[in-house]
Amino acid sequence: MNRPATPHGDLRGLDLALIALPVAALPHVWHQPPWITALVVLAIATRAWLLATGRAAPSLAVMSVLAVIAGGLTLAQFGTVFGQEAGTALLLVMIAFKLLETRNRRDIVIALFLGYFVVVTTYFFDQSILIAAYSLLATGLLTAALIQVHAGRFIPRRHLARQAGAMLLHALPFMLILFFVFPRIEGPLWGDPQREESARTGLSGELNPGDIASLLQDESTALRVEFDDDVPPLRAQYWRALVMTDFDGRRWSADENRSVIDLPVADDDDRVVHYTATLEPTRARYLPVLDYPSALPEDADLRANYQVLRDRRITSRIQYSAAADLVSAPGAGEAALDPQERGRALHLPTSAAPRARAEVALWRATHGDDDRAIIQEALRRFASEPYRYTLQPPRLQDDTTDRFLFETQAGYCEHYASAFAVLMRAAGIPARVVTGYQGGAWQTRGEYLRLRNADAHAWNEVWLDGEGWVRVDPTAAIAPERIEQGLAGLASDTGEEIPGFLRRGEGLSWLQRARFGLEDWGDFVRFRWESWVLAFDPERQRELFARLGLDAQDWRSVLIALGVGFGGLALLAFAWVWLRRPRLRRSPADRLLQRLSRRIARHDRGLARQPHEPVDAWTRRVRQARPDLAEPLAAFAGVYNHQRFAPLSPDQRSDDLDRLRSLLQQVPRGKPPTTKPQAGRA
Structure with a gap:
């Protein structure tokens, strides 16, 4: 129910804000302590009760005490009020208290703008396509609430939804331009959401008996690969990650401190396999590459043991292109080892x-x-x-x-x-x-190879x-x-219990087939989202700018790209408005009438036909000024009225149009004849 005004101030739109803000904060339930969630729910429920009963908001003194208590609890919980988790918790508490103390329209607007920040902080913890879709829903609700707050009247909900959706749709081109053009920073803008001391995903720099076997139950994706041409046979798909030389009797250790060597040149280009890999965060420096590497991304080096290392740790999803020569082994042709x-x-x-x-x-x-x-x-x-x-x-x-x-x-x-x-x-x-990955599952939907952590080898x-x-x-x-x-x-x-994702052979029930089909569809959608959106890193941006003849690291190139992008958007908007402008659809007879008016007005603009002027009245006015045109104009008016208003067959309409064209030709294009005055008698 909308409440335009109360004794405590204008609270129009508060009811919608009490819906939009909890929706925006909902994804944080899985990442925040339970007491934060309980505090937010309690504050919103209390504000809804105060709104329904018309009671006043808590006093400033009460809110100050509550703010100090909440800040102390946040500090005790996280040990700081900064950082991703602590900062997000403090933001949620601020929104809850701002709603609780709301007294006027300004307070509602502040709370709603804080809600937009809450939507952004959701990406600190999850960047999936589902979160992206959900954030659009939350942003739409917040925008609808803002529209209602600033409206001078109550707006029906369906109209609010339409206006908010239109605003988001109009903002989409601007978002895309900024996404592709705005300078990108290596890794997440907000830092690595995972603690460095936490266990790394997938392969480790050490190998103990049972380490890889423990990954068998991990069906999470390690990397996905798209091949430019033919896919190499499965027996040749060895994805090299770590090379381990040092052995202490039980444990093998990888050695990253090897000298950098030049990439070998393939003797035969026909046997070189080109591919693009999308790698999940590993918090390590190695890049899994197909044996044996012959081309690498710019920010990676080939070490003497043929291990490929990146300049920095992989703390976010990345995409890289590489190539492999399936034949040329490391050190091939050398007579002896160092x-x-x-x-x-x-x-x-x-x-x-x-x-x-x-x-x-x-x-x-x-x-x-x-x-x-x-x-x-x-x-x-x-x-x-x-x-x-x-x-x-x-x-x-x-x-x-x-x-x-x-x-x-x-x-x-x-x-x-x-x-x-x-x-x-x-x-x-x-x-x-050597440790890495071997095998994987070929996804026919999307035509890419999916390697899980369980495929470690x-x-x-x-x-x-x-x-x-x-x-x-x-x-x-x-x-x-x-x-x-x-x-x-x-x-x-093996006859042993195996992970469920391996049970894809014959004899599956329709329910199991449907489940695996949905999983494949889900992985395909996630892969496209990750490869097209999340993996658009500085390297991909540099490649995009290079195709356009620009330099992504030059601010002038960035300004040029922004200018071209927004300028093109303005031109498209102008063309859209121009094409959708209301046009007067004239019949053939009306077009002939307009040509007749232009021909007569060429030498006397005052004789042009006005839009409101009937044809008979106009021709009478022209005949008074141009007696020489009296006969063709009178005939033209008669045929025009007959063609427009009489029930005629197609042939009769065609004959009338021919008659109108003939009468139009009888009106001369030149200047009207001048009449000399007669001399009077003496």
């Missing part, structure tokens, strides 16, 4: 894996200097003996390598990769562990003189279906 690097790639703790060392000594005695035979011997051991690839590996104690190789003989990809590297080093073959690289670092994946020996089909290949072979 001695220092060779020593690191052969290092084993003195007490590590004694049983494995003894067995490898027998292999070396049998095969001599044939390193490839040693590699095949290790793979043959995994394939022939009762090893099993399990999604739920047992915990390993003591010497993890010997315990795995000779006792449990059950593990996930990291168990086999770690044990294989130890076997190779024991045989004198430089080896290291570990494999090996061994050094062979003249061939460089050669990829060897022990998983292919024990569970080839994992490499050929991705995680889905394990769903029917």
Whole structure:
């Protein structure tokens, strides 16, 4: 119910504000302490009761005491009144108290403008497309409330909705121009919403037995990839993230402090795969790239171990373009490995894996200097003996390598990769562990590859003189279906409980198929939102400006882009108004009448026909001034009236139009004849 005025001031629109502001604040319920939510609800309910009963708002003294108490609670809760969470909590408290003390229209306007800030702070915690749609709803309600507050009368709700929607629609082009042109800052404008000490998502810089297996239940997306041309086969989709050389007997560690090297040049462009990846925040510096990288984004470097590192941590979703040569391995063609690097790639703790060392000594005695035979011997051991690839590996104690190789003989990809590297080093073959992603799910809707954190994988690289670092994946020996089909290949072979997202084979009920179909649609929409909107970072903006011949880092280019954008918008608005202007649709007879009027008025503007003037009255007025035109004008008026008002057939109308054209031609274009006065008699 609208209340235009009360003894306590003009409160028109307060009832709508009491709806719009809670809607704007609702997404914060999941990110704020319960007492903040309870305080806001209590304040709004109290203000609604005061409005309904016509009672006065609390006094300034009461509100001051409440403000001090709320500020103290906020400080005690967060330890500060600044920052994302504490600042948002304080903003919500301010809005609640501003509504509670509202006495006039000015107070309502202040509360509503604070509501717009609340909508913006929602993106501190969630930037999904659902939040974007919800924020449009909240903004529309706030705008409708402002319209009602400033109106001098009550406006029906449907009219308010139409006006608010029109205002948002008109603001959309301005929003798009500012989105693409306004200088962007690396990372979120408000900083990383996650604490740096929190666990990183996905892969870690260290690898312990069971680390990757623990990611199997994590079906959240790690990255999505779109290929420019043909998609490489699944067995070639190794997404390299971290390279681990240092080993302490149990844990492998990644080394980021390697020298930067130049990208290799592919010998054959036909085998180069170009792609664009959208990576979720990892709070790390590595970029997963398809083996082997041949082109990288500008802000990333290729290290000597072929690990790709970015200049800064990835604290927000990014999009990058790269290319890969599927054939050229690191160091291919080099005769020998650098001695220092060779020593690191052969290092084993003195007490590590004694049983494995003894067995490898027998292999070396049998095969001599044939390193490839040693590699095949290790793979043959995994394939022939009762090893099993399990999604739920047992915990390993003591010497993890010997315990795995000779006792449990059950593990996930990291168990086999770690044990294989130890076997190779024991045989004198430089080896290291590589972690990243392998496989993924191809999304036919949208045609992109979706890699989950569950698709994390570990494999090996061994050094062979003249061939460089050669990829060897022990998983292919024990569970080839994992490499050929991705995680889905394990769903029917292990006999173990598997994550629900892998159960997409035959025999699904219609309800399960519908569920997976909705999930695919949802992922497709999220991907487009993330790749087109959230991943529009400074690099993408620079690429856009470069296509236009501008420099995104030059303020003059920014001003030019803004001027062109807003100028083009003004021209479109003018064209829209011009095209929608009301036009007088004239019949053919009216157009001939207008031509006749222009012809007569060419030499005497006073003889032009006025819009309100009937044809008969106009022709009589002209005949008095131009007697020479009396006959054709009288005939023209008669035929015009006949053509306009008589019930005629199409043929008769056509004949009348021909007659009007003929009469029009009888009116001369030149000056009217002058009449000489007769001389009087003397």
